[in-house]
Amino acid sequence: MYQNLNQKQACVFYAIRDWCIQRVCGLNPDPFFLYVNGGAGTGKSHLIKCIHSEASKILSRLPANAEEADISNPTVLLTSFTGTAAFSINGSTLHSLLKLPRSLNPPIQGLGNQLDEVRSELMNAEIIVIDEISMVSKPLFAYVDARLKQIKGTQRPFGGMSVLAVGDFYQLPPVRQSKPLCVYDPEQIDLWQEHFQMITLTEIMRQKDDVAFAEMLNRIRVKEKTDELSQCDRDLLSQAVTAPEECPIEVLHIYATNKNVESHNTDTLKKLHSNIIIITADDFQKDKRTGRMARRDKPFTGGRNDLPDTLNVAEGARVMLTRNLDTLNGLVNGAFGILIKVVRSENDGHIIKLGLRMDNRQPMRHNRSANAASDDLVYIERAEESLKFKGADLDEKKIYANPEVTAALQTMRQASVEEMMPLLQVRETASRPDTLTLIHHNTEGLPSHISDIKSHHEMCLADVLCLTESHLQGSFVADSLHLDGYTMFKRNRHVSYTNFPQMASRSGGGVVVYLRNHFQVQVKQYLHNVTDLEFLVLKVQAPFPALIAVVYRPPDYSLAPFMQNLVSLLDSLEIMDCHPIIVCGDFNENQLQSGRKQILEQFQSRGYSQLITSATTDKNTLLDLIFISQPQQSLYSGVLRTYYSYHNPVFCVLSSSQS
Numbered sequence: 223m224y225q226n227l228n229q230k231q232a233c234v235f236y237a238i239r240d241w242c243i244q245r246v247c248g249l250n251p252d253p254f255f256l257y258v259n260g261g262a263g264t265g266k267s268h269l270i271k272c273i274h275s276e277a278s279k280i281l282s283r284l285p286a287n288a289e290e291a292d293i294s295n296p297t298v299l300l301t302s303f304t305g306t307a308a309f310s311i312n313g314s315t316l317h318s319l320l321k322l323p324r325s326l327n328p329p330i331q332g333l334g335n336q337l338d339e340v341r342s343e344l345m346n347a348e349i350i351v352i353d354e355i356s357m358v359s360k361p362l363f364a365y366v367d368a369r370l371k372q373i374k375g376t377q378r379p380f381g382g383m384s385v386l387a388v389g390d391f392y393q394l395p396p397v398r399q400s401k402p403l404c405v406y407d408p409e410q411i412d413l414w415q416e417h418f419q420m421i422t423l424t425e426i427m428r429q430k431d432d433v434a435f436a437e438m439l440n441r442i443r444v445k446e447k448t449d450e451l452s453q454c455d456r457d458l459l460s461q462a463v464t465a466p467e468e469c470p471i472e473v474l475h476i477y478a479t480n481k482n483v484e485s486h487n488t489d490t491l492k493k494l495h496s497n498i499i500i501i502t503a504d505d506f507q508k509d510k511r512t513g514r515m516a517r518r519d520k521p522f523t524g525g526r527n528d529l530p531d532t533l534n535v536a537e538g539a540r541v542m543l544t545r546n547l548d549t550l551n552g553l554v555n556g557a558f559g560i561l562i563k564v565v566r567s568e569n570d571g572h573i574i575k576l577g578l579r580m581d582n583r584q585p586m587r588h589n590r591s592a593n594a595a596s597d598d599l600v601y602i603e604r605a606e607e608s609l610k611f612k613g614a615d616l617d618e619k620k621i622y623a624n625p626e627v628t629a630a631l632q633t634m635r636q637a638s639v640e641e642m643m644p645l646l647q648v649r650e651t652a653s654r655p656d657t658l659t660l661i662h663h664n665t666e667g668l669p670s671h672i673s674d675i676k677s678h679h680e681m682c683l684a685d686v687l688c689l690t691e692s693h694l695q696g697s698f699v700a701d702s703l704h705l706d707g708y709t710m711f712k713r714n715r716h717v718s719y720t721n722f723p724q725m726a727s728r729s730g731g732g733v734v735v736y737l738r739n740h741f742q743v744q745v746k747q748y749l750h751n752v753t754d755l756e757f758l759v760l761k762v763q764a765p766f767p768a769l770i771a772v773v774y775r776p777p778d779y780s781l782a783p784f785m786q787n788l789v790s791l792l793d794s795l796e797i798m799d800c801h802p803i804i805v806c807g808d809f810n811e812n813q814l815q816s817g818r819k820q821i822l823e824q825f826q827s828r829g830y831s832q833l834i835t836s837a838t839t840d841k842n843t844l845l846d847l848i849f850i851s852q853p854q855q856s857l858y859s860g861v862l863r864t865y866y867s868y869h870n871p872v873f874c875v876l877s878s879s880q881s
């Protein structure tokens with residue numbers, strides 16, 4: 223799932239992953255408020271799934287969570303406005319998760335005696351993801367903020383939780399008159415402009431569907447009222463228009479109003495089925511004289527045409543749920559099925575439930591009472607609602623984006639997540655023939671991570687890719703370990719120790735270097751006096767002369783014998799008379815810890831500089847180092863991101879000129 227994240231998706235993923243790592247390392251990062259924007263099919267939902275799974279895994283390490291008896295409480299809350307979208311990301315609706323009232327009119331109501339229950343459910347929650355943010359109105363957002371403050375017992379925005387809002391403001395707006403969240407409204411609390419930063423996904427990720435159609439939709443998404451449609455877009459749209467009378471009867475019809483829907487459904491049912499059953503709503507009203515509930519002759523619908531007084535059905539007919547019954551199990555507003563069975567009361571023949579075979583028939587994740595049946599049907603019972611109160615032509619002029627949304631998005635602050643991929647930022651320099659790009663990574667096992675390496679957006683920019691903990695054994699190298707455009711050199715652990723047979727016989731360890739094919743090189747696996755060290759030396763002659771060594775020091779390899787071998791290695795490198803000398807690797811000496819650092823001192827005493835300055839592991843330690851004899855040749859250096867190892871890769875880009 224993570225391997226094929228595109229560059230933008232990966233930047234957002236790593237920004238949030240980094241935040242989680244900082245959080246579990248006790249660095250108390252400020253909460254983030256990110257908005258992921260993007261048109262249809264740009265991979266927003268896919269990104270949410272990746273972030274949810276990775277962030278949940280990392281945050282479960284928080285000490286507070288580890289001590290709690292119930293670690294099943296989520297650290298990342300997945301929510302959406304509608305039940306359908308909530309189901310598609312395995313989440314819940316905002317309303318049900320936060321127990322929000324139907325009416326969002328002020329004043330904001332607290333949770334009352336439900337507070338303890340909700341608090342204990344959400345006590346581990348650190349991040350809330352809100353999908354379909356375009357449908358969230360300002361009053362709803364203010365409610366979410368107030369709820370989270372109450373639940374978390376703090377006045378910090380959103381109760382101190384981080385918020386990842388996802389959606390497309392050009393898609394559905396909030397219901398009724400409310401302005402989209404991103405559009406400033408002086409009469410409403412503004413939680414958006416103040417806190418949120420935006421990142422826009424642009425690449426359409428739908429492979430199976432019609433990409434050309436999706437691209438056209440995304441152009442229309444931002445089309446201004448005065449913009450003309452291109453001829454090609456017009457043709458594509460017109461192609462999709464069919465006169466109503468020519469539409470095949472079984473295809474899905476979408477209408478603007480429930481009234482049209484009703485009349486289409488009634489007509490179609492009559493055409494396709496002869497066994498129509500009419501179910502009448504039971505409407506009860508309090509009889510003022512007797513005080514008892516009495517059945518009304520004709521059900522009252524209060525002017526609401528989504529509450530019809532009769533329901534026409536037939537066994538074998540297509541049906542759609544119009545209420546969220548059970549979001550977790552996909553019984554959401556909009557879910558389709560076929561009516562299989564009409565169940566009547568044995569007493570009076572009154573219809574009590576309908577047995578549906580849903581299109582989406584996955585095993586139920588939670589047993590609903592209505593579904594505790596031995597067949598694969600979902601039984602829908604009569605539901606109660608209280609009422610307290612009372613053509614297809616293409617019209618091009620009507621297709622344009624809401625200018626308020628365009629203006630709001632243009633002025634929104636941008637999140638600078640590009641820095642998550644520092645090597646991509648300097649890609650042009652890194653790819654120049656007069657520069658050398660070196661990456662070191664402790665892979666924690668090359669065979670199990672080779673496909674992660676191949677799909678990494680920055681690894682492929684390396685001229686020299688040095689890997690430690692390759693975990694290879696024997697001389698055989700599987701074809702899958704081949705990287706296109708590179709030659710592989712390796713030295714396994716078992717040939718690396720002469721005086722420590724117990725270390726040589728352990729699995730793990732080992733070093734590998736991938737070098738671009740056109741590089742001319744001499745490889746040195748054995749050096750005089752270097753008897754017990756996992757290392758490999760490459761003397762690159764052209765196009766960029768350099769002496770490169772990669773070293774792995776296992777965490778339990780005592781410093782004294784390691785230093786002795788390292789000193790021998792450095793002595794040997796010096797007499798090879800080739801510069802610059804670059805020694806990279808995992809030295810298991812944390813540069814962020816105070817106190818003496820003998821490995822660093824040894825290098826410094828010989829005039830080397832160490833280039834990496836920030837943490838390289840998930841525990842905020844700096845173990846992966848790059849030493850260079852001629853630091854003035856280093857143009858860029860830093861830490862890259864991955865998800866598959868405890869270590870992050872480190873890199874440097876060197877220039878051949880000495881200035």
Ligand SMILES: Nc1ncnc2c1ncn2[C@@H]1O[C@H](COP(=O)(O)OP(=O)(O)OP(=O)(O)O)[C@@H](O)[C@H]1O
Nearest residue numbers: 226227228261262263264265266267268269427428
């Ligand atoms: N990085 C990816 N690699 C491969 N497939 C992807 C990737 N990202 C998304 N997809 C696929 O592309 C399709 C569209 O992605 P997704 O549903 O996440 O888009 P979306 O932005 O949420 O779309 P919409 O706004 O229409 O809901 C899906 O089939 C999804 O599995």
